[in-house]
Amino acid sequence: MDENALSRSRSRFPDGFRILKGKQEYVTYLENSTVRVWYADTPQAYSSHFHSAVEIIMPLRGEVEYTVSEFSYTVQADEVLIIPPGWEHSLTMGENSARYLFLFEPDPIFGMRDMKLVEGILKIPIYLSGQPDLQETVRALLTQVVDIYDKRDFLWNSMCYSILTRIYVRLGQMNMARLLGKSVSRSSHTDPEIIDSACVYIDNNYMRDIGLEDLSAFTGFTRCYFSRIFKQHTGITYSEYLRNKRVSVAADMLIHSKLQIRDVATGAGFGSIATFNRVFLDAKGCTPSKFRSIYADLDPVR
Numbered sequence: 001m002d003e004n005a006l007s008r009s010r011s012r013f014p015d016g017f018r019i020l021k022g023k024q025e026y027v028t029y030l031e032n033s034t035v036r037v038w039y040a041d042t043p044q045a046y047s048s049h050f051h052s053a054v055e056i057i058m059p060l061r062g063e064v065e066y067t068v069s070e071f072s073y074t075v076q077a078d079e080v081l082i083i084p085p086g087w088e089h090s091l092t093m094g095e096n097s098a099r100y101l102f103l104f105e106p107d108p109i110f111g112m113r114d115m116k117l118v119e120g121i122l123k124i125p126i127y128l129s130g131q132p133d134l135q136e137t138v139r140a141l142l143t144q145v146v147d148i149y150d151k152r153d154f155l156w157n158s159m160c161y162s163i164l165t166r167i168y169v170r171l172g173q174m175n176m177a178r179l180l181g182k183s184v185s186r187s188s189h190t191d192p193e194i195i196d197s198a199c200v201y202i203d204n205n206y207m208r209d210i211g212l213e214d215l216s217a218f219t220g221f222t223r224c225y226f227s228r229i230f231k232q233h234t235g236i237t238y239s240e241y242l243r244n245k246r247v248s249v250a251a252d253m254l255i256h257s258k259l260q261i262r263d264v265a266t267g268a269g270f271g272s273i274a275t276f277n278r279v280f281l282d283a284k285g286c287t288p289s290k291f292r293s294i295y296a297d298l299d300p301v302r
Contacts, residue, residue, distance in 0.1 A: 019294070023088065024285045025051040026294055027103050033157035034105040035164075037149040041098035048090040052284070053103040055083040058142050062097025066090070068125050075127075080138050082126040082171075100146055107248055108161050109168055116199040116234055116241075118172035123235055126171060134174070141167050194219050195233045198226075199241065206245045207269040212238065246270060247283045254292040261288050 019026040029036050041060075048067070057064055059077045066073040066081055068089040075081045083089055085106060093099060110119050128135045141163050148159045201218050202210070215238055216226040230238045250268035253259060259267065265276035265288075280288045 020049060021286070021294065023049050025049045027051050027053045034108070035145075035149065035157055035160045036103045037146055038101045038103075039098070039146075040093065040101070043094055043097075045092045046090055048088050050086055050088045051103075052085045052105065054085060054106050055089070056102040056142065057081045057083075057091070058100045058102070058139060060098040060100065062094065064097060064099055065092045065094075071125065073125075073127055076129070078132075078135055078139070080126075080128040080135060080142070082122075082128075084123050084125065087125060100142065102142065102145065104160070104164060109165050111203075112165075113196050113200055115168065115172065116196060118168075118175060119234055119236075122168060122171060122175070134170070137170065138167055194221070195230055198230065198238070199234070202238070202242050202245060206242060206249065207267060209269075209271065210242070242269075243279055243283070247280055250276070250280060250288065251284065251291065254288055255295050261292075264288065 019028060027036065057066065057075055058080055059075055061077050063077070064075045064081075066075060066083075066089060068081075068083055068087050073081055109115060128138055145160050145163050148156050148163070153159070198215055198219055201215065212223050212227065215230075216223045219226055221229070227238065230241075234241060236244075246268045250264050250270070253264045253267060257264070261276075262273055265273055268276070270276035270279065277287055280291070284291055286294070
């Protein structure tokens, strides 16, 4: 991206930039962090966009209008809306409204072993409305995140994630309890631990040429049964999980190392440059080299 185009796509905030390329937003964060909190109390509108971060809106007064894919939400001052990564959305905040908007990368939370069991449940927008106890709990936790973010004491980013994790644990427990209440079976109690182990196996071996045969042998299940319960408990197929892990590792290497693209592809477990480029483009909306150049063009945010 040339400097003029980059300047046109930037919107300045007190502690960083909002960068748009088409509909894709590249969220910038303070140094050594992947959490950002913005407060606004003036009318604002953001056109349709998407990003790799989770977005949470917490109105303080008035309301915020959201369109997420084909869904519309009018988020009130006692409610919360959580938008997972990759969902195209727009928002409008009118007069006499105030809100906090939270953006954070989900990998630190969903990288935890047991969170894999509820990741699929939490990959659709979550609108907390008509559940006063839950809304009060989540909003109180988000208020703690605001306080930590504003003070920025030592290890504040990790402190924010500790609170955000509590929110996801609460939501995951409630959703899983609801599902198990509908259908309680033997596999509901035994299979999650095995799928948890399979996820750890993938996390530790993503750089190798691992496939369904390896994973089913590792768990002791047949290929068909393993495929079915993996998707049942995670919401995605094993190949999608492996692909997401490899893309996440590659993205981190592109930002934080000077390795050649081919070495990034190999290190992240991709069999060829062509496959790496195709999968990365599909997941991130741009090629690996463009992804690296976009982040390289950013001024360090201090």
